Amino acid sequence: MTLDQKRWVIGGLGFLFLLSLVSVQWLEVARRQHESGAARASVSTPAASRQCVDCHSQVSTGIVEHWTGSTHAEKGVACVDCHKAEAKDADVFSHYGQQIATIVTPRDCARCHPTEAAEFSASHHSKAGNILASLDNFLAETVEGSRAPFNPHSPTPGRAVQAVNGLAPANSGCQQCHGSLVAFQGSDGGLVTMRDLKPDDKGQPTNMDAVGRIVRNESGKPLFSSTSWPNTGIGRLNLDGSTGSCAACHSRHDFSSRRARQPENCGKCHLGPDHPQKEIYDESKHGVAFRDLIGEMNLDAKPWVVGKDYSAAPTCATCHMSANMRNGMKITHDPGERISWTNRPPVSLVMDTDANHAVVTETDPEKRRAAIADTADAKRNRMKQVCSTCHTPDHINLFYRQYDDVVINFNEKFAKPGQAIMSALATNGMLTKTQYDEKIEWTWYYLWHHEGRRARMGASMMAPDYTQWHGMFEVAERFYMELIPEAREITEKALRAGRGEQARRANQVIDEILNRPEHQWLLKGAEEQADAINREMQRKYGQTRQER
């Protein structure tokens, strides 16, 4: 090789080396962008949706931007693929040459995600919209609002209020989590829902009269009732007969699994005084570890298997839905598959479920066995598979023993007695049939629906403060200091009103309960323990609880 040739080779290699450094710089920038969430995968919009994207990127930029960052966009799934509708669908309308519908239902998602949709439709989540005959619904629609519109109390300056929508608390409260009964405005002034449309197996309406009553604007677009839309409640009752909303967890329009894996996602609904699961999780060691180690959670991984792709901490999704090493890496969209107690009713029930995934309440052992399709033990074993990623079998079994003990203590000491007292008052004619019109009904509701659930759920997810101070402490205070005195007051009132026999029967129930060993401290006193406490306080703080 001549000297000149060598010079050329050196020049060429030097240039290539510089190029390699530039490519390293480019990779570093791309990595930084990806980490900060600014990076976007290349998106090629399918022809059918190109017009939608072009127009909506001008008029509603946010949804297009969200979609652009989604896996859907990466895979070439765009607007029309999800929003497309058949000519016979109740909610179809023509929009710039495409037949589309506004609401995308689980039936639509099932076109590409059939397994996930089937699991979800079997879940309790998908049935959350069936709350018409529930106490909660009565509270919102009647006690907090009004089932029928009513006249304003007085004029509102600056606003002409004609009629008050008494369903507002339910529409903006309950239904935003539970899901609405999706409704179009009806030409007769009423509403048109799936109950009127009577959709067939394909989700298409069979009642053409109802379809005809749907109010449409000048371009033919059907008009929703504000009582039901916007709504992404997880048990939404859709016009095509399907129930639920995938967007409840997989927020539109990026449908991010990363977000669905984080506790804040579940916290839209699972928080507050009656089911503070999100706060309970935050208090637990699991939640503490998650906050600290979120950077090690590998939240973008596909798949996302605990024990393989991450092990820093579990989130709600980890335990209740996601894949783990012990279950053949099976994901489920039915969180109930791993829950062994239902703590929703006043008295917790063992989660033996029937073929329809409903809790079996049968007490006869033979009939019960026959009715059960999936046992609580099987569900618990599925959860234990998750636990065993990090914990030993002994640890897991002893934890479950602690949890069971809290639930059973609550059931036996307060829930069943509370039910018995309320039942004794009601059957002896000392309570009206109407709910929430008497103080003791609110007291009882607070006891089991708020405080009792907090205690049980706190124990289920290892949050000691929710189990004790926000839970059992308040349950006990509510029981001894409010429920019992209020029940006694009601029987006293009945006695004074000349209904001695009924009052005696109700009092007998209360007496029997209070004379049980676990309640005896109230009647017989616990003076020795009081003395011991005083002595200890004196020793520790130089004072007793009575004096300074």
Add this chain to the structure above:
Amino acid sequence: MSDVRGWIGERVPVSIEGIAAMSNEPVPYHLKRWWFALGGTPAYLFVVQIVTGVLLAFYYQPSPATAYESVRYITEEASFGWYLRGLHRWGATLMIAAVVLHQMRVFFTGAYRKPRELNWMIGMTLLTCTLMLGFTGYSLVFEQLSYWGATVAANISDTVPVAGPLMKQVLLGGETYNDRTLSRFFILHGAVLPVLLILVLMMHIGLVRLLGVTEMTFEGEDPAAKKQFNFFPEHFYTELIIGLTLMLLLSALATLVPAEMGPRADPQITPEVIKPEWYFYVAFRWLKLFSGTTAMLSQGFIVFVMFFWPFIDAWLVRRFKYADISVWIGVVGALTIMGFTMWEALVAH
């Protein structure tokens, strides 16, 4: 300009012309063949290792509680950390490969023979230092391979008669792997071994300069033709081309096959399969073939033979009157090393 040179010349009385003449010594003609110009590659790679190693040491924290996390930080978060770690990791692999290739070239061309016997032994010291740098290097990551590799190495040392327990103590800084083991490895890897390597390398290059590069004549060459050519610019260009090619190769490897993280070291979980880096495969396979003490003593003997090979070779040539006897022994040795390495690479256990 001449004022500046004069100012410096008064204070640093070194003749620039003298340095130029010294570094521009004529080199043998056979170095025009690329294969013979690879002696500088380990030195190139060593410079890369020093630069990238210093940068990595800015972030590395040598204790069991922090080591793995700090390497993870370098790999996943620090700017260009992944690239630096990739360069360092691949630099180590290529450096060991380059040292071995250089040594083989010297061996098969008989360049270790009188008067260069001592330089061969210095070269063996360099090889040992390089291998120890490799071992201490991957021990620092504190992944399963690091922990169990060090533990296995310590247990192997323990089997050496008499000195074994002390060697284990020195390696681990205690009876077992402990909080002080990593800092020991770090100081060895980042300070002791590199400084030792630089000193020994200076001796190596010094002797090359004093004794000159072995001159070779190839078949078909005119014995009367020019024997040497100038270092500048021709050989310098050759070295520059090799250096740039190496940097390109390293950059490509660091980018396309980046250094990853294995599972974090866990003293409670013994991995089902544990293997060292590829350059220890031959020794590892040897250990599996023989019982502990036999394996260690025989390996020690082989290393001893390799160190003193120039003298053994001289004796063999005198004894058998056959100049190429070392070549055939070398062929058998090289094939054995390659065979054992492949064997270890291909089997699961």
